[in-house]
Amino acid sequence: MNPETAAALKEFAQAKRLSYTEAVRRAIAIAKYIEDEVREGRKIQTVDADRNEVRELILM
Known part of the structure; x- marks a missing residue:
């Protein structure tokens, strides 16, 4: 594990x-959930209701 990932894990x-x-x-459970949803053709989004903004998570 690289230092940046280790620091993120420690912080979380x-x-x-x-x-x-x-x-x-x-973290693995969340990653699996996201992968399963994307595989089913769903989009993963976050919404900022105050700003009326929607952002889509795109995985590579």
């Missing part, structure tokens, strides 16, 4: 008060 785990193992488990 600390913010959520999780062990590194649980943080990785959750």
Whole structure:
């Protein structure tokens, strides 16, 4: 794991008060959910209702 990824994992785990193992488990679960949704033809979006903005997550 490169230093940038390790730092992101540490930050995420600390913010959520999780062990590194649980943080990785959750990240994998989220990645799988997103992949499954995209495979089914769905789009993943975030919405900022205050600004009336929609952003689409595009995976490569």
